Amino acid sequence: MKFKFFKPTFLFLFFTCSTSLGFAQSNKPNVLFIAVDDLRAELGHFENSAIITPNLDRLAAEAVSFTNHFVQVPTCGASRAAFLTGKRPRRTAELGNNIMQDEFSTKPETEIPETFVHHLRRNGYHTVGIGKISHSVDGYVYGYEEEVSDKKELPYSWDEFLFDSGKWGTGWNAFFGFANGENRQSMKKQVKPYEAGDVDDLGYPDGLTTQLAIKKLRELKDQKQPFFLGVGFFKPHLPFTSPKKYWDLYEEDQIPLPKNPTKPQNVARQSLLESGEFNQYALGEEKASLDNQLSDDYARKIKHAYYAATSYSDAQIGLILDELKALELDQNTIVIVWGDHGWHLGEQQIWGKHTLFEYALNSALIFKIPGSKLSKIDDSIVESVDIYPTLMELLSIESPNGLDGESFAGLLKSKDSKVGNVAYSYYHKGISLRTDRYRLTKYFRDAEPTIELFDHQNDPLESINIAAENPKIVAELMPLLENGNTGLFD
Structure with a gap:
């Protein structure tokens, strides 16, 4: 497969002064961090996966790839805020996409770093961001249909921030962009939720980001x-x-249908999702809802589109990893690939991410340490908030006080290492606990049932809530769930 390269034509950049402690590059590992939006934990190297991700598979062959990584919040901005700060949400504002633009961008710099990137910068790292790392797609705070501002979403984290918006003109236009230069906003949502563009890799924004x-x-x-x-x-x-x-990598009639396409039993409608984000694309041939399943043909079409988009990002990641190796930087660079949350592809009759079920909370995570020969697919349960302290331990930098995550650096160094094996997630007025066997969710609402229990040993698809008939298991797990109660719903 051949790729063409062209010089980017339009850039957003901001530069600030860096606090340098004068480390020689050879004395501290570099870090290449790659965030992929909506990348659920379904990759080519996982068992029974139909998705094609040869470059992530190649990376995983020299790394640790986690099958049970869980995010704190199943929406972009809030998930990224928790990941970047290493802290669980404690206020309802921290469950929303705008937490960083509303609060991080306005705060003065204090002793507490705004993110782990800020902490690295204070400890001698030159920090560069490209594309969507926080919620802003180009580093600036402005609305989807507004002019680009000069207000930085993370004012203290980056020495440089770059973005090429190409023919779309602004970051948010590019984010929702189609191959002809239009976008969801400019077309007043009169667009389909998918597109197979007759363009090369630079015909969409992620190709420009790669360059x-x-x-x-x-x-x-x-x-x-x-x-x-x-x-x-x-x-x-x-x-x-x-x-x-x-798209041509796949035969659409061979795309597998969702394994559990119906609503889970014994759960309230309020725990589910009406697929509103998906339905915003008004020219979609069918609408998804809790009262209407998509046809098999259209379900395959949408999964085909998601798979193709994932393979496109995989190809871009491959180009970056190839360049890292060509420059011999791979010999001293930690590589991390992280999905900010999962996405229901028709499972549980949902097309979207905003739930406390496995498909929304489980996302991709791969860690590669330079010089390490350890390669494994690890089923330990880890959380996004764990990445901050893990990275600091790998870099021999002291973590700030007050982080909620725990380092899993040991998992990256030994085949036999173990971690605590619990994860907490928050949304829809609920807290969800994931152990190696169970998912227990408690909702702070009137609609019953407010307790959900799924046994992943016998029901990995989370199809039946068994809380009512298993009060003993619920009672045993509830104190563990309460350990993750940050007072968010008090």
Whole structure:
């Protein structure tokens, strides 16, 4: 497969002064962090996966790939805020997409770093962001249909932030962009939720992001400071758009249908999702709802679109990893690939992410340590808030006080290492606990049932809530769930 390269034409950049402690690059590992929007834990190297991700598979062959990584909040901005701060949500504002633009962007700098990127910057790292790392797609605070502002979402984290909005003109237009340069906003939502564009890789924004990342790696190779380079890809976030060649990787009639396409039993409607984000794309041939399943043909079409968009991002990641190796930076660079949450692809009659079920909370996570020969697919339960302290331990940097996560660095160094094996997530006035066997969710609402229990040993698809007939198990797990109660719903 051949890829064409063109010089990016339009950039958003901001530069600030860095606090350098004068480390030589050879003394501290660099970090390449890649965020992929809506990338659920379904990758080519996982068992029974139909998705095609050869570059992530190649990375995983030299890394630790987690099958049971769970995010704190199943929505983009809030998930990223928890990940970047290493802290669980404690206020309802921290469950929303706008928490960083509303609060982080306005706060003065204090002793407590705003993010782990800020903490790295204070400890001698040159920090560069490209694309969607926080919720903003280009580093600035402005609405979907507003002019680009000069207000930074994370004012203290980045030495540089870059984005190429290409023919779309602004970051948010690019985020919802189609191949002809239009976007969901400009078309007043009169668009389909998918597109197979007759374009090369640079015909969509993620291709432009890749070229920026490659160019920046070449520049970073020659500096003395260690670097943190964050690269954020849009796809497979809606709209599921990608060059046609990635659609052509799949036979649509062979795309597997959702394994559990009906609503789970014994749960309240309030625990589920009406697929509103998906239905915003007004020209979609069918609408999803809790009262209406998509036809098999259309379900395959949408899954095909998601798979193709994921394969497109996978190809971009491969280009960056190839450049890292060509520059010999791979020998001293930690590589992390992280999905900000999962996505229901018709499972439980849902097309979207805003639930406290496995499909929304379970996302991709791969960690590669330079020089390590350890390669494994690990089923330990880890959380997004654990990444902050893990990275600090790997870099021999002391973590700030008050983090909620716990380091799983041991899992990256030994086949036999174990961690605490619990994860907490928050949404819909609920707290969800995941152990190695069970998911227990408690909702703070009137609609019954407010307690849900799923046995992943016997029901990995979370199809039946068994809380009512298993009060002993609920009673045993409830104190553990309460350990994750941050007072959010008090």
